[in-house]
Every structure is written in structure tokens, then in C-alpha cells.
Amino acid sequence: MNIVIMAGGSGTRFWPMSRASRPKQLLKIVGDQPMVRGTYERVKELASDGQFLVVVGQDHFAETTQLFADTRVHVLAEPLGRNTAPCIGLAARYLESKGNNDPVAILPADHYIARPRIFRKALLQAVAQAEIGGIVTLGIIPTRPETGYGYIEQEAPANGWDEEALQRVRRFVEKPHLELAKHYLVSGNFYWNAGIFVATPRTLLQEFATYMPQFSEGLERVARHFDQPGFPDALSHLYERTENISFDYAIMEATRQPVYVIPCDCGWSDVGSWNSLYEVRNVEQDERGNVQEGEAIALDCDGSFILAKGRRMVAALGLRNVLIVDTEDALLVADLERSQDVKKITSELLQKGSVKML
Template sequence: MTIDFRPVILAGGSGTRFWPRSRKARAKQVLTLDGERSMIQRTVDRLQPLAKPEDVWVITNDLLSDTICGQLEVVPDEQVVCEPAARNTAPAAGLAALIIERSNPDAVLGMFPADHVIADEPGFRAVIERAIQVAASGETMVVLGVTPTRPETGYGYIETGHVLEGGMARVRRFTEKPNQERAEQFVAAGNYHWNSGIFIWSARTLANAVREHLPEMTPLLEEIAAAFGTPRFQEVFAENYPKCENISVDYAILEPRSAKGEHHSNLYCLPANFGWNDLGSWAALFEHQHGMQVNTDEQGNVSESTGSLAFDARNNYVFAPNKFVALVGVDDLVVVETEDAVLITSRHHSQDVGKVVKELAARGRKDLI
């Protein structure tokens, strides 16, 4: 039996993590941070062997939609759905499920962030193919869990219980970003995985989960879904969607579902060891390129520039594509130059770049955000 697989690419974003390169209208997913293709183009590229372009859906916003449509010429424009207000992943995923359920409730949906890096793409597709088979077999939800390589405090974790054939395990619970001590305990325990943010389930399964766990939001999304493809769609979307709760899939559906107990939740975790990285900061991009030995010198500096020299300088990240860069006596810096701004921080503090964007907004500097 052929399974109808529909990838749903979650591509909202406010453009804060990679400021000053990223802006509201140029968020991370449309940037070429890792090669010649943008992050969202690479996301769709790696899914092409599993789904036809006309089966791909993208949930984004008005500021990014024109760029995304231009970058994704293979995806039908009507399936690039623009949120009238930012409402996190639960309303976005729920709306996609309710729209697709109306045409094929048995279709299997894959929820994919638009801005992740996958090193082993054949391995990625093999795991997704297995997840699709599991999700098509019944009212099951499959989450992809990455085996942690370090006690990372910036990721959510999945605790697994009983291990089934082929390494798939039942989910016990989800834990949001832990402190350092708890992260170390999770890694030592051996049955915790990083939450990749990739979920596989049928349209019916997700739609029913939305109805169960988000009863107040469901009528709003149902009305939007019913209007999809009609002249009233934009009007209904603009009226109803901002009324939806701002909440993630994890909080809204997966955590309450896991609370039923691992043998009653129908939640499964598949190990996802295919070189996953969510590139959540300049430091993460440095670590990725450093690990891949891309633009990296003998002292561990990563430089995207017209040329560089380093004297007693180690493990710095520099983005200055139109400049020659000299590093002297500095370690662990991030230096990013664009036409209208320069960022200088340490790799350790690169997660705090969002504070700059927040302060620029407070000062009314819309030209820089």
C-alpha cells in the first residue's frame, strides 16, 4: 500500500538568533548559512525522494513568504500558508492537520523545522521512512530523538522507557531545557535523547489530538480549515488565528499525552543519529563548520571572508564576506559584519544576541531588525 506522505515545513521566525545577518524579513531559514542553498531549500531537498513537491506544505509569515516562494519554486504557492500572527508550533501544526484531514485523513504528516542541518541525508531518509510506516499503522505519534553527545542545556529532552525491536522506544516524558546538573544526569542515564523537533503522525491522529488537548482552539482552526481554498480563507484566517493560544506542540499535545503513561500514550521515539544540528546560535554554526573543517584554519578559526591571517588567535568565528580579516591575540570571539551593522561577542555569549534585537526594537530602530 502506498502511503500519502505530506511534509509540513515550519518556517516562521523572527530573525533574532543570527542577527545582524538575520532580520524579520530575512530569518535564518532563508539564509545560506551552510553551503550554497538556503536552510529551507536544503530541508525540502532532502525530503524530495520521500514526497512529491506538490505534497509539501510550508507554514510561515507574510514577511518571509515572498522570499520562500521564490526559493521554493517546486512548492505550490497556495501551500505556502502565511500566519497572520505568530502563534508557535501547535496552532501551525494543528491547522495543517485539519486542512489535510479534510482531503485524506490517512495521510501521514511530517513536521520539520525549516532550519536544521542534517549531515547524513540517506540515514535521515531511512529513519523518516520507518517513522512513516509506524505512523501509518495506527493512532501513533513518532518523535525523533537525537542521542546526546554532551550535556546540552539549550535543547529539550525525551526520556524513553521500554525499547522495542529496532531501537524504537516508548516515550516516558518530555523535559524542557534543563540546567547543567540535570543535563549531565540525563546524558549519564543513557535513556534520554535530544528533542529534534521532528514529529511524524497521520492527519487524523494529530487532528484528534488537537481536539482532545486544545478544545478551545479547535473550533477556530476548524473554521479556518473549512475556508481553505475559498475566497473567504484570508478573512477567516486573519480573524480566527490571532485568537489561538501561543503554545508549542510539545507543551500542548506531547507532554499531556506522555502523562498518560508510556503504555497508554501511543508515543514512540525513534533514534535519529544522522548528524543533526539545529544551528541555534553563532556558536553552534562555529561548532558545525569547525567539526566539518569548513573555512577552518590550523588554529581552529572559522572565517568566511575574502582572506584572513591569525596570529596567536584561536577558535574565533568571523563572517565578513567582503573584507580581509586579521586576528591577533584573541580567542573564542564571534565577529559578524553586514552592510549596516557589526556584531562582536564571545562564543559563550552568542545565545544573547536576541537581547540586542530586543533593545533595538525598544529604541525604534526598525531599520536594523
């Protein structure tokens, strides 16, 4: 099998730690490795290094290449951020150009998996189906009525429930409001969409030819330059004319291919906000639910997340559900439950022209 790791995101919800020069996937957010390297380590036993492809933004190509200097992992640079559809199309065309049509697992670089053995088992099951045909996705078994994720609805099982059984997908659903999310949780037919897909490169390229024909034609021209000096310019020309669109919208919501979902209870988190990171790090919580890192003191505090990443002591007194992130040049203080809105701060900084803080 092949494995593509998508590592081109900006991680604006992790400001002030995550910056344009050091996005989330290059930080040691969880554990002692940058997230992109941790993703590789999680699944490296499933494929040889030569079957790994990491797709990054051009600005982070050198650093990512250095992260994998001790491997045979290939790193491919995108000139512009254009969301997941162009990234996946580019990766599929690159693999096919090498005469490789083994199924490819497409993984985000910045997710957390608490139970990697279960995750790997589900990926292998997905690969087995992809070799037969269709597109396979992993459906994360929901644990709460989450409004921040998209959902996957499966066809009702014909012969009762089997939590490990591959099922046909009925539809992909956008992020719901709370009452609808509660309904999804109770029904048992819905999964969180983790953005993890498995298919052969040929199957994927057929879909791009159907639903993104101009991009597909451009990829054919770019493919003549793979591993050649003219590749960056050829790809830049294509990406400048390519829309910013996700793989879900461009392909999965339109495809007529058979689509399957494999239920996966692997302790997944997209680590999409400071609050979700706080939940992932629950084993570090003290008896009052506080997580502290660095030179920090929390007195009479409850449910708070304090990260002292600068050169000074951070002390908190009498706080409830508060986020404090102190870095060398910026300090964030927020309601922990509103940490999804941190991206609003980066938008405000951009409007004010404070580009050096982004």
C-alpha cells in the same frame, strides 16, 4: 507520506545577518541554498511534491513561494507567529481537507543534518509506526551534556539496547541544568528533542480537539475557506484569538496517545546560535580552529569565527574564541561561547526604538 516544513521562525540569535525581513530559514546559513529549500532537498525523495506543505509567516509568503516556483510544493501563510502548535494544527487540517490522512512528518525548516541517509531511514520507520497508530518523534542521540535542548526520556528497553529500535516515550523534559544534563547523558535513556514528529492528520486533529478545543473549533470554520479568497481574513481572526504555545507544551506533554521515539544518530544540529554554526562548519576550520568567510584575515587568532558580509576587509589580531559578523549596516563582536545571548541585543535594539536594525 506528507511532509510539513515549518518555516515561520524569526532567528533572532543570528543577528545581524538574520532580520525580520530576512529570517534565518531564508538565508544560506549552511551550504549554498536557503535553509528551507535545503530541508526540502534533504527529504524530497520520500514524497511527491504535491505532498509537501511549507508553512511560513505572511511577510515571507511571496519570497518562499518563489523559492519553490520550480516545484509543486504548496506554501501556506500564517498571519501571526503563534509558535508550533497552531502551525501544526493548521497544516493537519489543511491536509485532511484534501482527503489526505497519510502520515505527515513535521520538520523545522532551519536544522542541519550531517547524515541525511540515516535521517531519511528514521523518518520512514516513524511513518510505518504512525500508520498503525500513535505519535512518533525522532530522538537525537546526545553527544554532550547540552543545557540548551529539551530531552525525551524513553521507557527502559525490555530486552537490552538496540539503537535502531522504536521505544515508548516516558516523558518530555524541559531544558535541564548542567548536572542534570550530565546525568541524562550517562543514563542512556534520554535523547535530544529535535521537534520532529510523525502522525496522521486525523490523530493530530483529535489531539487538538482534546487539548486546544477552541482553536480546534476555529480551525473547522477556517477550513471552509481553504484556497478561497476569504481564507486570509478567516485565519487572521482565529490567530488573533489563539495563544502562543508550542506543540510540545500544548499536546505532547498532555497526550494520552501512545508516543514512540526512534533513536537517530544523524548528525543533527538546530543551528540555534553562531556557536552551533561554527561547530557545524568545523571542516572549514584552519589549524588554529578559526573559520573565516569573505574578505577576512585572522592573525594569531584561535577558535574564532569571522564573517565579512559587508564591503570592507575585516582583520583580527590576537583574538581567542571571538565572533565577528560584519554586514552592510551592522557589526557584531562577541564572545563566541555567548552567542546564544545575541537575542538580548535584538531586545535592546527594540527597547531603544531601533526597529530598522531588526
